[in-house]
Amino acid sequence: DILTFDMGGTSTDVALIQDARARVRRETIVGDVRVRAPSVDVRTVGAGGGSIAFVPELTKALRVGPESAGAVPGPACYMKGGEEPTVCDANVVLGYLPSDVQLGGKMQINRDASEKAVQKVADAMGIGLMEAAEGIIKIVNESMFGALRLVSVEQGYDPRDFALVGFGGAGPLHANALGILTDAWPVIVPPGPGVLCAYGDATTQVQDEAARTYLTMADDLSDAQMLKDLHELRDRAGEALRTDGIPDEEHEVSYQADLRYAGQAFQITVDFDEQELGERGVALLTEAFDAEHQQLFTFKLGDGHEILMIRAVVKAAARKIADKQLGESDSSLEDCKIHDSRFYFDGAWHSAPIYDRGRLHSGLEVPGPCVVAEMDSTTVVLPGYTAAVDAIGNLLINPNDGGV
Structure with missing residues (x-):
């Protein structure tokens, strides 16, 4: 049994899967219209990598979304004209999105632009840059946690009885943190999380x-x-x-x-x-x-x-497609390291090596704090947690003490 969340650029979709079957509802409300047609019971919140953080003049309370920078102009770090602070920019400031490994090193992101954007939030609240960036991430995580409660707690299910699967381009950045909020373990990051929806489309049954x-x-x-x-x-x-x-x-x-x-x-x-x-x-x-x-x-x-x-x-009947090839089985964890880095978590900086997911293989354990980079997404493993690689290449994140 699993809880799933798909975090993209503008929103997050969540669902509950029990006995290998997604829950299906027979009617859906779209706007004010009730549609009597079967659909997977998916709930959506305005929490994505492009969600804009702001501080209303009246309340002075930090808010994130639902307005999004979208793909154009996008987050400030993309250098396409965006100037507003987004969740993506907060991840860059905190070091969760290293500036030199995105899309296999083919995409450069500008940390200075992210810092300038997030500084607007910091100035509006009278706090430091890092505290503002961490506040943005905590708020968007709580928003996704609220959506997960809609498909679990509010339907009589305890999240602690489920594993949590995080995918989408931005999902693995927040998966470990959402595991802490839901206490759902292991947290599973599948291979190719950024293109998992496309994989699903290719394998969908008529x-x-x-x-x-x-x-x-x-x-x-x-x-x-x-x-x-x-x-x-x-x-x-x-x-x-x-x-x-x-x-x-x-x-x-x-x-x-x-x-x-x-x-x-x-x-x-x-x-x-x-x-x-x-x-x-x-x-x-x-x-x-x-x-x-x-x-x-x-x-x-x-x-x-x-x-x-x-x-x-x-x-x-479903048709098989090619399996993902894992890294060489005789490589060590050190062989999989791209370089050393650091990120900011819980009010402090932590040394965090960056690993190439394409080199990881079954049996390896990747201790946090660290970042696991791949072409379509980036996974953050927080201090006190370890990601194990299973036989088909999933990353299984668990607390170091094995507690649930």
């Missing part, structure tokens, strides 16, 4: 679904009738895939049912497959509904279940 209104009490429904109705929906949903040239043997079929207690307005979607239904019958749905209802609302009734809708979901 899918179609068919649904029908049911409005049937579970106690009045036989297992055989339920299975017959689901098979009809399966055949209808699979037709679109067959039209696209995807044969039946490459179809992956699952089912869903929307249930509620009779007289209740709120419904919960239960996922299952044909084998599970064959083994446990309709009771599978009611028991799963009761468990989810108790998770969300701390109680269950145990009877009076009404099935509102059933649906079949048919996906095309």
Whole structure:
């Protein structure tokens, strides 16, 4: 089970994945419009690398976002005309984004420009430059933590029962800090975090679904009738895939049912497959509904279940793509070091070597404080934490004492 956050240039998207399945909602509100269409339950906040920090004249309280510098003019350090202090500039000032390793050393960022921009916040608050930069980072981290609470605590889940996955171009910079706030360990930074969304797009399965209104009490429904109705929906949903040239043997079929207690307005979607239904019958749905209802609302009734809708979901089998190649297995951690640096954390400077992620291999442990650089992102490992490299190249960040 994992909590995920994707931090890009303008916003952060968060979601909860349980039993290897992302939570899906059947309706979404876009602005003031309610859209009745299935979508992954993703919450978004205006917290990204380009989010602008400012100090309102009235309150004198530091705020970050939701306004963003975007790609144009971008953060001040990009030297494209941006002058306002952004989260990216604060990371540069603190040393989390070293000025000479971005995009494999092909992109130069200007630390002096970042310092000049962040100094505006420092002057407005009457504090030092480093304190202002650290304040910006702490506020944006709290904003993302608030979003993570929406998909975890406020839905009855304890973040401490989950691992935390951080990706996006800016996500790994803040992943360790968010692990501290959520107490979700390990913090996982996947290979190629800055292009993980593109990787997901390349591996997304073609899918179609068919649904029908049911409005049937579970106690009045036989297992055989339920299975017959689901098979009809399966055949209808699979037709679109067959039209696209995807044969039946490459179809992956699952089912869903929307249930509620009779007289209740709120419904919960239960996922299952044909084998599970064959083994446990309709009771599978009611028991799963009761468990989810108790998770969300701390109680269950145990009877009076009404099935509102059933649906079949048919996906095309996933195809493999090339695996990422890890570094040489006989290289030492010292061999992976680019050069020595330092960053500012918790009110003090810390020596922090910079490592090339492309050289890291399974079995290596990378102790913090340090920075792990790669072409599309930068990972910060804070003092008191260590990043281990697993067999497929993930960085697994944990407290040094192994506590959870």
